[in-house]
Amino acid sequence: MSTYFIDGDTMTGIADAVRDMRHETDLMTPAQIEAKIRASSLGIPIKISNHMVNGQWVRPQEYPDLDSITIPSDFDGMYLTYDLRKTPGYGWIGLYMQIDSTTSGKNTYFVERGHLDDGEFVVELQYEVARNSYFRQPLDDTYGDVQLWRVWSKGRILRKGFCPSSATSSEALINQMQPCVECVGRLNYLNNLVGTNASTSSIAQCTLWMERERIACSGLRSVASMTRTWSGCYSLQSLEIEDWPVDKWAVTTFNSVWTNCISLEKLDLSSWDVSGWAITSLADIWNGCRSLKTLNISTWDTSNWAITSLYRTWTQCTCLQKLDISNWDTENWAVTTLNSCWHNCASLQSLDLSKWDTSNWAVTNMGYTWYRCYCLKTLDVSTWDTEDWNVTSLVSTWNSCYSLEELDMSNWDTSNWTVTEADYIWYCCYSLKSLDVSTWDTSGWNVTSLISTWNACFSLEELDISSWNTSSWTVTDADYTFYSCYSLKSLDISDWDLSNWTATTFTGFLGELYSLESLLLPKNKTFSSSYLVPNFSKLQNFDGVSININHSYNAAYSLTIQSLVKIMTALPTVTSQTLTLGNNKNKLTSAELAVATQKGWTVA
Amino acid sequence: MKTEQINIITLEPEKGKILTNGETYSYKVYLGVNDSPDNWWEISKEDVPQEENI
Numbered sequence: 297m298s299t300y301f302i303d304g305d306t307m308t309g310i311a312d313a314v315r316d317m318r319h320e321t322d323l324m325t326p327a328q329i330e331a332k333i334r335a336s337s338l339g340i341p342i343k344i345s346n347h348m349v350n351g352q353w354v355r356p357q358e359y360p361d362l363d364s365i366t367i368p369s370d371f372d373g374m375y376l377t378y379d380l381r382k383t384p385g386y387g388w389i390g391l392y393m394q395i396d397s398t399t400s401g402k403n404t405y406f407v408e409r410g411h412l413d414d415g416e417f418v419v420e421l422q423y424e425v426a427r428n429s430y431f432r433q434p435l436d437d438t439y440g441d442v443q444l445w446r447v448w449s450k451g452r453i454l455r456k457g458f459c460p461s462s463a464t465s466s467e468a469l470i471n472q473m474q475p476c477v478e479c480v481g482r483l484n485y486l487n488n489l490v491g492t493n494a495s496t497s498s499i500a501q502c503t504l505w506m507e508r509e510r511i512a513c514s515g516l517r518s519v520a521s522m523t524r525t526w527s528g529c530y531s532l533q534s535l536e537i538e539d540w541p542v543d544k545w546a547v548t549t550f551n552s553v554w555t556n557c558i559s560l561e562k563l564d565l566s567s568w569d570v571s572g573w574a575i576t577s578l579a580d581i582w583n584g585c586r587s588l589k590t591l592n593i594s595t596w597d598t599s600n601w602a603i604t605s606l607y608r609t610w611t612q613c614t615c616l617q618k619l620d621i622s623n624w625d626t627e628n629w630a631v632t633t634l635n636s637c638w639h640n641c642a643s644l645q646s647l648d649l650s651k652w653d654t655s656n657w658a659v660t661n662m663g664y665t666w667y668r669c670y671c672l673k674t675l676d677v678s679t680w681d682t683e684d685w686n687v688t689s690l691v692s693t694w695n696s697c698y699s700l701e702e703l704d705m706s707n708w709d710t711s712n713w714t715v716t717e718a719d720y721i722w723y724c725c726y727s728l729k730s731l732d733v734s735t736w737d738t739s740g741w742n743v744t745s746l747i748s749t750w751n752a753c754f755s756l757e758e759l760d761i762s763s764w765n766t767s768s769w770t771v772t773d774a775d776y777t778f779y780s781c782y783s784l785k786s787l788d789i790s791d792w793d794l795s796n797w798t799a800t801t802f803t804g805f806l807g808e809l810y811s812l813e814s815l816l817l818p819k820n821k822t823f824s825s826s827y828l829v830p831n832f833s834k835l836q837n838f839d840g841v842s843i844n845i846n847h848s849y850n851a852a853y854s855l856t857i858q859s860l861v862k863i864m865t866a867l868p869t870v871t872s873q874t875l876t877l878g879n880n881k882n883k884l885t886s887a888e889l890a891v892a893t894q895k896g897w898t899v900a
Numbered sequence: 901m902k903t904e905q906i907n908i909i910t911l912e913p914e915k916g917k918i919l920t921n922g923e924t925y926s927y928k929v930y931l932g933v934n935d936s937p938d939n940w941w942e943i944s945k946e947d948v949p950q951e952e953n954i
Contacts, residue, residue: 846923846924848924870932872934872935874924874932876924876926881928881930886906886908889930892930893908893930894933896932896933896934896935897932898930898931898932898935899929900919900924900926
């Protein structure tokens with residue numbers, strides 16, 4: 297069964313389900329129709345794939361808005377395929393053709409539904425539409441889920457589009473006219489664009505619909521903006537733009553260039569000389585390039601850039617296995633936004649950023665930076681200069697880096713950071729064996745949440761956070777903070793100041809620490825949570841918080857006498873509670889047990 | 901010299917039995933100062949839930 301993307305993941309499968317409920321069993325897909333047209337004499341295929349964003353069809357300004365297009369003499373029309381599976385129960389064909397009647401003497405254009413028969417378009421239904429007027433009809437799915445339409449005129453088309461031009465259209469009408477998924481036609485003129493701006497000269501709009509066509513852009517000069525050039529080119533599989541004269545351009549805005557090119561598999565930009573550019577943002581450039589396997593940008597000279605934002609730069613590049621940006625010159629960058637930069641680079645295996653100069657950066661947000669980099673084994677950020685950073689959010693920074701084995705940030709200066717969000721920072725770093733954050737200065741932090749910060753770091757044997765200063769932290773929730781760190785042998789947070797914490801439940805805070813041999817917890821506060829009791833069989837050395845409710849160490853049968861005495865000593869006075877020691881009772885003298893019973897504890 | 905008399909009430913079940921207060925199971929119980937032997941009773945070992953560690 298095929299899978300159809302409409303607006304990301306949300307509609308995936310719905311179209312299939314709808315199709316399954318219908319009677320078509322050997323439906324001709326738009327691609328098959330395109331192939332037939334390509335094989336026939338009808339036209340050179342150019343594919344147009346409209347799409348939805350956040351449930352809304354993308355506005356028609358993405359359609360070519362060229363002022364004047366002379367239709368070649370052998371023009372056969374444009375062929376539109378409407379895939380009603382993508383708009384279940386809802387579909388319209390909407391058109392607007394501006395015809396120059398003074399040239400052609402023709403006042404109409406024709407809109408026809410038909411089908412292909414031996415390479416010929418057979419008309420089933422024809423509408424004749426007055427020039428410069430809208431055509432709008434509902435698509436009747438009784439004629440098939442995938443319908444082929446042709447639009448043609450013998451007149452000179454001044455402006456054409458699936459929708460009215462933005463200057464004259466109504467928003468409601470636009471939104472109803474977008475179920476067309478592909479356009480096939482003889483549109484050679486698109487290969488000879490002339491303009492000065494990649495974003496507005498219609499390069500973007502032309503390539504928006506192409507799947508694998510080559511774009512000649514020799515006429516482009518002095519391009520300053522490439523923002524959103526191919527944004528939303530859902531069908532674009534390859535893009536041959538290696539020889540674009542980008543060295544002659546003075547690009548200043550470059551963000552969102554290939555956003556949501558979900559079919560793009562390869563992008564070789566190694567020949568691009570971008571050294572003369574003066575861009576400040578790399579935000580969203582390759583965000584959503586889910587099929588991108590090869591991205592060659594290693595040779596880019598980035599020394600003249602002054603990047604401030606790396607927000608979502610490679611987010612959702614789920615197929616990208618290699619990304620060589622190790623030699624990028626970042627000395628003049630002043631990055632403030634790093635969050636989600638490599639978010640969901642699910643196939644990326646290594647990332648060498650050791651030569652990046654971050655001394656001029658002033659990062660404030662690192663949330664989700666490497667979130668869901670499932671395959672990332674090595675990440676070298678050990679040399680980063682973070683002294684001038686003021687990070688406030690570390691939420692999920694390395695969350696779900698399943699394969700990451702080592703993370704050395706011992707040289708990071710965090711003294712100017714004011715982190716408030718520390719949830720899920722290393723959550724599900726299953727393979728992380730070494731994490732050196734021992735020297736981090738956290739005294740300026742005001743952490744309010746520690747949910748699952750190290751949860752599921754299965755391989756982590758050592759974690760030295762003993763010197764972290766938590767006196768200004770006001771943690772309200774610390775559930776699952778160290779949960780299921782199965783390999784962790786020792787943990788010392790005895791000097792942590794919990795006096796300002798208002799967290800009470802601590803659910804799973806110390807859960808399933810089966811390898812734990814030594815645990816030192818703060819002693820300056822009494823808690824009513826049994827989740828702070830390390831009832832683990834390998835635990836020998838323990839000193840920690842006082843608990844004022846029933847709790848048990850019966851499974852912690854390796855506890856030393858000294859540790860048990862400390863437990864007795866730390867017990868608060870209660871009215872009547874039960875401390876279950878199991879066989880640990882036998883290690884203690886009556887006098888030692890009496891320390892507990894005199895404070896109201898029954899020892900079982 | 902410091903002399904201290906320690907008074908702890910201990911409970912021990914008969915052979916084959918175990919003590920419980922309904923939540924905790926133990927072969928020997930040292931009663932807290934406010935606890936009462938009435939809060940504990942004997943049950944046979946077979947009646948201890950399997951998931952309980954004693």
